[in-house]
Amino acid sequence: MSVDFSSWYSLLLGGLLLLGLGFTLKAVKKRLYAHSFKRFCLVALANVVCVLVLLAWLGKLTITTQVSEHLTLLTPGTKGDIPDPGVFLQQNPGLSELDIKGYGLTAAQLKDFDGIKVRFDVPEISQGPVEVAWPKHLFVGESLVVTGRWHMRDYNQIVTVKLIDPAGSEVDSARVRKGELFRLTTQPKAQGHYFYQLQGVDSNGQIIADEPVSVFIGQSPKVKLLVMQSAPSFETRHLKNWATENGASMLLLSTISKERYLTQSVNLEQGHDKTFSAANLNDFDLLIVDGRALTQLPVQKLSLIEQASKNGLGVMIFASQSMVSQLKDMTLLNGFELKAKGPQADTRLNMANSDVLFNSLPYTLAASQGKSFEVGAKGQVLGMYRALGLGKVGVSILLERYRWRLNGQMQQYSRHWQSIMKSLARVSSDSRFLPVDAQLLSFPGQQLQVCILSDQGDKTLFWQDQKVALNQDQFNRFRYCTHVWPTVSGAQQFELKSAEDQLLDRLVLQTYAATHWQSAFAAQKVAAGKAFVAGQQQKLSGQMRKPTLNVPVDATWYWLLLVLFASILWWERKWAVHDE
């Protein structure tokens, strides 16, 4: 039960009524209290009831009652008039049971229906790509991998799924049956926001689906490399040329003779420390060291590297023969194992996606709880890494990666080193956008979540040149998120700026028109609906929502009560006259 005295006149009138009641009761007491207490009580009660009735009428008294409303919601996939789910819920507050027809609602929308008993008849999804996923944000050199399944009615039907580049050329394709997974890969050419197309072609050559695949290729954050080597090598020379030409900073410490060293710093700021020190190790992102240089280091320096790795430094070690015998003496390499191969073992191999032949050390590499970061075309493990504190230590038996360069295959060379750095280098401390859900398909009117990572909360996020609020994550204090609701399809531009208005990172996401990705979006909603229904079935009945409603009291009752008690008062006065 509740009343509403929010309007000024109801408040004023209510106050006057209560004031009048006070005076009235005083007069009644004076008149009746000594004469007849029963009569006094009756009159006082009648007055109070009349005032209360008037107050209830003024305050629009409502009574909360439990309701049970069973409705049907039509969603895309049906032929009826489709209401907006949010408005639908507002319009039907007494909703307790809901039948959802059509493809249903997204997981975010279904959250609003928590506690309502939902029945969801799974409809047949139209033919097209489903469970489609691809990274929405890449760096130059990273591959765009589009995965998914092709939904169709007939299992025997075969569809050729093609990935078409922005120029309209096919870059990859796969032939799939119903429900089979496809995986299409390409290499975006340059920075920027690009549209690829995912096409399905049936056996007659007809295009049965053509969906845009939006991807934003951003600029990679700078990396700082420290190289220690027992002698200058072609490997590090080629690495230096590529890395520093592409923005990396590098410090190379090379032994050129006995107790003679060559220190080369490239792209480092003036006055940067060029010695092997703890501070320097903590400043660089990746230490690249050959096995012989590592074994020649004194114990103190080894422990410095170990500590720096625990603090986050990545360490990449080119294994050498001399390192093998001392492997167990170095705690930095705990967990790694190098076993000599037989004399006939193959040490020449192809790397994946390459026709260049490489040499490797005649050892088999293993690491407990390690992961591989360099693998040959036949699955040979050539490089493995293990976590050490916050950092990673990797060992590689692959030799002469620069053969790619010598063969003019700069793409493969640069991608290989990029993947090594991505696996091993220190986690970037730059403020940046966090990866977006690979399955995200944004549509107008749908919520779009974007998160950033920043060590300070003074960063500002702009969406389409408008500043938007960032909310700090309660578990990860460096994670901030925002939610926006694009109203029209098109590119959604996000810019992360520092307090000094300097651009730190950019992200472009695409909001697709409703005509795009219909099957994939329908499948997402169907999956969300199924998960929601399954979740409900596990809930106890007590957890289900019991909706109540504030029903305004019928004015007739006010009138009857008022008439009744006013009549009592009238009669009491009459009786008084009669008594007198």
Place this chain on the structure above:
Amino acid sequence: MLNRTPAQAILAEHLSRLSLNFLLHRYILLLAIAIFFFNTIEYVAIIHPWLDKIYIVVFVALFFLANKTPKLNEHSLAEHLNRIVPQFEESTQLLFKPSDDLSVLQHLQYQRIEPRLLELEQQKALATKLPKKNLLFSFSALVFATSLFYLPQASQFNREKNQGVILPLDTTVAIESQQIDVFPPKYTALTAEVYRNRDIEVIEGSKVRWSFEFNDDSKIYSLAFADGLTMALQKQPDNRYFAEKVINKTGLYSVVASGKTLPEVYSLSVIKDQQPRVRVINPVATLVEIELDGDPNVAIEAMVQDDFGITEVKILASVAKGSGEAVKFRDEEFLFDDYQLTDKGRLYQKHWDLKALGMESGDEVYFTVIATDNKAGQGQTARSKTVIVRWLDEEERSINIEGISISYMPEFFRSQRQIIIETEQLIADKNELATPKFKAESVSLGHSQNDLKLKYGQYLGIEQDEGAGAWGGGASAEATEQGDEDEHQGHSHEHEHESPDAHEQSAANGSQQEVLAQFAHTHEDVHIGEVSSQNPKAMMKKAVSNMWQAELHLMMHEPDLALPYEKQAYKYLKLAQQAERVYVKRLGFEPPPVSEQRRLTGKLDQIKTRSETTDNSLDAQSETGANRIFQQSFALLNALDGQKGLTKAQRNLLSNAKSTLTDMAQQRANLIRHAATIEKVLISDSLKIDGCEDCVVKLKQKLWQLIDSALATPLAGQQPYLNSDGLIEEYHRLGQSGGER
């Protein structure tokens, strides 16, 4: 006639001669001025319609000014002589006066200087000629002015840089009718063509004549070309406007009416005269060996094709006699005996007797066929591959093959890569090329692939005989047949490759490599097994097998199907190349590794610890210019998408892209369409072009094709947390303490 004194007669004669010199000098100078104005007045007229009138006024003024030089008379001659002959004591004027008019004193002076004049005249010391430098100047001016006649299109063109400038549009003027006559160069023997469309495609060097009729005759019209040149349209009595130009470059043009551009842009594609294509049909192999007792006669057949005609085909031969340091070369040129006309071109034939060339066993002749076409000016020349005919000595037979095969390999690799590049280009241009041209290009690539395949065939010692027939006629059909054949062979090679007993089978084939392998693989190198697993010959056979398939598809005008095979062929060639390198390397000297005790033990006085600091980061500007322009233009077109109104920076960027495409169109004429699209975008100031809905889409596609793939860049770890995060630190701390326990 008056009675003249001898002195007066001499002076009159000098005066007459000098006057003639003066007149000649002035005439040459005025002629030079007139020619200069004549040659330049049309340039001026193009800048502004009224400027040519002012120019004429300036010319007339200058003409009169140049004409108004001091007159030559007795007085000026006397002054001149006074100045240059001191002996006349400033009294030359007296010599012109009649003796009756002279005073006594003047008479005395007259008598003093008259003998001096006579004496100087006798000595021919009177310098009364004009200085030579004056005449030289006049002649130079005349030569310069006359040379302006020979400037290219000098009478009609003016260079005006207008890139990125918003030209005012004139939408009131309409072209009511037009006729464009194209006159191909005479040497092509093609007839003139009449174009109704203003986008024209012409043979290089064609003369194009535009004739327009406009709805407004009060304006001055010109044609503006994309490279900044403008050409006035001359008004004819019938109110048509006319201009003509010899076209040598692919470009764009539009019509300008009194300084305002009409909204349409038209393309002018130039079809280059192709170089002759020369192929030696017979001998098929690059290397022909004639046994010591073999027939020393060689039949040479060469197929020569050209788009317009051949003027000369000859054989350039070098005969090498002797061996080692005593080898001597002799170059000679030969003509073919005869030729036949075939569907594919002219088939030239020559019967060559090596003995008639003065050769003996042990000698070699290297020959190449050179063909020159009939292109005007200077014909284009093309050469065939070089064929080596070796008349063997008994003992050298087995030595040469290995060395030659290795030395030729790099050339093959380049060619295969070139075929791949050109195939990709052809696929990219598929939509823009006319079907016959596309097919012709594809077949042309097929021929190149065939060439390469045959080279390998002879290197491998297989399939040497099939090639000639394939090219000579019915290429596609035979290619298919042979492709199947080779596929079988390819399979058999694979079996051979996989067999553990490869050496035995290889030796049975009789290839030199296997023979060598039998005897050379006896040392105890542990890596010999790997060498056989990367058998270069097997790799090359696979490469050839793929070349067959590539050629088949190219001949059937399916370059997109051919491309994977071309790439496979290239891949196997690379593998073969590497395998060959390894083979050589493993046989060489491998020093034992230097021990730590021996290493770094030399004198170190001269070796210093040193430090270098460099800045090696490439800025955006250093990236390839065209690539950067295409990237930025693609991004701009993507971002604009329907937006109207370009900023100045955007216009500049698109203008640069247009210029770059126009430059590239000199080699790939179809790119000019995309340059035209950019020009239309610039004119309409929007991505929406009337009457060409998909032009911008096609432009974007082309730009994407032209963008080079960027290299991957160094990258830091991208995990979704920061190391300074409390939770991560805690996790780290727990991990450490756990580890310690």
